[in-house]
Amino acid sequence: MRDVSIIGIGQTPVGEHWGRSLRHLAYDAVAAAMRNANIERADALYVGNMLSGEISGQSHLGTLIADFAGLRGIEAVKVEAACASAAAAFRQAYIGVASGLQDIVIAVGVEKMTDDVGTQLSAGLAGAADADYEVIHGITFVALNALIMKRYMHEYNVAREDFAGFAINAHANAAANNNAMFQNPITKKDFVNCGVVADPVGLLDASPMADGAAAVILCPTEQAREFTDNAIRIKASALATDTLSVHDRRDPLWLQAAEDSSMRAYKQAGIGPEDIDFFELHDAFTIMAALSLEASGFAQRGHGTWLALDGEITPEGKIPISTRGGLKARGHPVGATGLYQIVEAAQQLRGEAGNNQIKNAALGMTQNIGGSGATIVTHIFERVNQ
Amino acid sequence: MTTEIARHWRLNSQRYQLVGEVCPKCGVKMFPPRDVCMECADDTRQPDFQFSGRGEVYSFTTVHNAPEGYQESAPYTVALVKLEEGPLITAQLTDVVNSEVEIGMPVEMVTRKLRAQGEEGVIIYGYKFRPRLAVAG
Numbered sequence: 177m178r179d180v181s182i183i184g185i186g187q188t189p190v191g192e193h194w195g196r197s198l199r200h201l202a203y204d205a206v207a208a209a210m211r212n213a214n215i216e217r218a219d220a221l222y223v224g225n226m227l228s229g230e231i232s233g234q235s236h237l238g239t240l241i242a243d244f245a246g247l248r249g250i251e252a253v254k255v256e257a258a259c260a261s262a263a264a265a266f267r268q269a270y271i272g273v274a275s276g277l278q279d280i281v282i283a284v285g286v287e288k289m290t291d292d293v294g295t296q297l298s299a300g301l302a303g304a305a306d307a308d309y310e311v312i313h314g315i316t317f318v319a320l321n322a323l324i325m326k327r328y329m330h331e332y333n334v335a336r337e338d339f340a341g342f343a344i345n346a347h348a349n350a351a352a353n354n355n356a357m358f359q360n361p362i363t364k365k366d367f368v369n370c371g372v373v374a375d376p377v378g379l380l381d382a383s384p385m386a387d388g389a390a391a392v393i394l395c396p397t398e399q400a401r402e403f404t405d406n407a408i409r410i411k412a413s414a415l416a417t418d419t420l421s422v423h424d425r426r427d428p429l430w431l432q433a434a435e436d437s438s439m440r441a442y443k444q445a446g447i448g449p450e451d452i453d454f455f456e457l458h459d460a461f462t463i464m465a466a467l468s469l470e471a472s473g474f475a476q477r478g479h480g481t482w483l484a485l486d487g488e489i490t491p492e493g494k495i496p497i498s499t500r501g502g503l504k505a506r507g508h509p510v511g512a513t514g515l516y517q518i519v520e521a522a523q524q525l526r527g528e529a530g531n532n533q534i535k536n537a538a539l540g541m542t543q544n545i546g547g548s549g550a551t552i553v554t555h556i557f558e559r560v561n562q
Numbered sequence: 563m564t565t566e567i568a569r570h571w572r573l574n575s576q577r578y579q580l581v582g583e584v585c586p587k588c589g590v591k592m593f594p595p596r597d598v599c600m601e602c603a604d605d606t607r608q609p610d611f612q613f614s615g616r617g618e619v620y621s622f623t624t625v626h627n628a629p630e631g632y633q634e635s636a637p638y639t640v641a642l643v644k645l646e647e648g649p650l651i652t653a654q655l656t657d658v659v660n661s662e663v664e665i666g667m668p669v670e671m672v673t674r675k676l677r678a679q680g681e682e683g684v685i686i687y688g689y690k691f692r693p694r695l696a697v698a699g
Contacts, residue, residue, distance in 0.1 A: 295630040302629060308573060309594050310652045312676055312688065314625060314632040319640050322623035327642070330621070330665050374623045423642055423650040424600065428621075 180273045181400040181407040181560060184213025184393035185519045190357045190507030192290050193387040198225075198232050199244045202286040205389035205515075206245045209282065213393040213403050219278040221245070221252040224265030224285035226511035228254075230300035231292040241284065251278075256511070258304035259460065260546030261285065263415075263514030263553035266392065270413050273394045284391035285512035297385065301510070304547040306421040318382060318461075320422055320548045322374040325463035328429050329376060332478035336376045339462035340367040341484025342497075343380045343504055346459060349491065350501025352531035357386050357507030381462040383502075388509035390516045397560065406526045411539070412441035412556040420550050429478075433552035434471035434543065441541070441554040442473070449473035452556070453537045454496040454524055456517040458545035459503045468543055469495075472554070491534055499524060499532050514544030514553060525559045570686050577688035580615050580671055582649070583608035591647045615671030616694065617645040622655065622663050631677045643669055643691050657692040668694040 186208025188201055196204070202223065210216070221242050228234045238252035255265035262285025272278035289297060302311045305320060328334065343362060350356035362380060370380040400407035416436035422428050442448055449472060457472075459465040466480025474495050475483050488494040500506055500520040503513060521540040523529045529537075537559075544553045575581040582593030587604040591611050598605045620642040628636035639655040641663070655663060656674055669691040676688045 295628070295633070298627065299629040299631075306652075309576075311629075312686065313640060313653050313690075314628060314635070314638060314677070315640050315652060316625055316627065316629060318627075319623050319625050323621040323640070323642050326623060327621035327665070373627070374625055377623070419600070421652065423652045425650075428642065428650070 177274050178276055179397035180270050180394055180410045181397040182392050182410070182522050182557070183395050183400050183403045183407050184209040184215065185391070185522050186210070186212055187355055187390040187516060187519050188388050189355045190386045190388040190509055190516070194290065196387070198228055198234060198286060198288040199240055201288060201387060201389040202241045202284050203245050205286065205391035206241070206282055206284050209391040209393050215280055215393060215403065218247065218250060218280045218282045218393070220269070220272055221247060221250055221282045221284065222265040222268045223252065223254045224262030224283065224511050224514060225254055225287060226256060226258055226261050226304070227287060227289065227300045230303065231297065232288055241286070257551045258546035259458070259510045260514055260544045260551040260553050261511035262390070263518070263542065263544030263555065264546070264551065266515060266518055266555070267413050267415055267553060269394050270410055273396060279395060279399070281394045282391060283394065283515060284389060285515035286389035287509035287511040288387050289385045289509060290387050304550070310421050310423070316374070318374045318377055321461040321463055322377040324422065324428055324548065325376050325461070328463060328466070331429060334481055336378070337364070337368050338481040338485060339381060339466065340364045341481070341487070341489065342459055342462040342465045343367050345484070345490050346498040346502040346504035349499055349532055350505030353500040353506060356501040356505055357384055358501070358505040377461060383460045383504045383508035386507035386509045388507065388512050388516065390512055390519045392515060392518055392522065400560065407560045408522045408525050409558050409560045410555065411558045412444035412554070414438070414440035414444065415551065415553045416440070418550050418552070420547065422548050429467070431467045431471040431549045431552060433549055434468055434545070434554070437552045437554040438472040438543065441556050445556045447539065447556070452495065452539055452541045454499050454534045454540050456499065456502070456521050456540070456542040457497050458513070458543055459498055460508055460545065464545060465497065467549070468545070472543065491532065496534050499534060500529065514542070517542040517544060518555065521557050525557055567684055570684065578673055580613040580689060582611050582613055584611040591649060593645065593649045593651055613645055613647055617643045617651070617669055617691070619655070619663060619665055619667045619669060620644040620650055621665060624660050631679055634678065639663055641691065654690045655692065656690040670694045
């Protein structure tokens, strides 16, 4: 196994890109990352995406993006793991380089959601759940999170407003991120009074659907200096699965795949959660932020919201999360999200996070969740040069 | 359309009768049925198991923005129901006012229309759960 580093990053703003299609968004991110790494060629391209077939009528995405990015001829495939597609694609790129089979590899996550709004998009997203035993009953992605959140509140005696800190922190951080979809701060009053989507999930518990693409370039750490002075080393990479459907979980209030992947990652890195300087977690819904903090060892079972109540998740807190806005406010272009998290972690570790900069950030963790906890990918990154 | 019919027809005994499986090795009762036991990974043929259809509400929510094919019944309540034999199951609640549902409420299975696909499409029927009726004294 070879040590692997990120040598280039690129992203498009997250939002409604009415004038740019799937292929153009992916190209924008890939081209930016290649410029950032000063490379003109690569050995392979891994494309993370969930919904191109359902929304854009476009399968065979690996070849399409390679072709349009001027990389015709290279190895290229799409990797799909619902909302965890991009981190899963990144992990394939990591495996390619670590194994010694590939030297310079591109991972891009891209999603084009605004080509289809409303009922069909909702049906496409529901494809992350069990078609025969969840979706057929009219379940939506929001509803699955609502079922988990309602039971969580019941079992741990937590109020909906206790989740407010997650959304407030995300919006406050996004205000300093030019690529974020929502750059407006919100108040606790906004959170408490917002409209209900599926009780108890309100509009401000939920992340927005959006278009976007983010990309990174990987190479062996020993070659990284040829390309950049600020390479970011991948200290751990782990992907774990759980039951596809929520109803099959031994405990629907515990993200077993988050525990499994984060524990594997800590072991690989030889560290524990107390060593992590910031955590880009998967706050698609506020309940997912709480569950992710618990299963990854930052809070005890049922205490995830305590970190939000105590301000420990803010940039000055013990474990800053969603430092550039998270899914909640940067936006959640589903199959691209995992690479936005990784690009943002790289920005923090390079010292390029502007007004979101976490002081002395040396170790960052990202966690990308597919479905309602069915696939969870955890990565740990560190600065190579001090 | 024909393959769509087969896709639903093959699940008839689950959708209409709540037939799951019991693992011959560890005894765990499973719904839906699987080829491999979800607890002990035993892969010998698992005999059918007929669930009673009785359970209680584990969690619930109301869907307002329904996906395609479900709009005519929106808003509707979906729930995780804890069956008395053990498993959780995802289903809609029916014959009940949303505001009267609460966690722990006893429910029982009934057969209802799950989804319609326009004027000519297949109508899919299956299980929903309603409040358990009090047994007459």
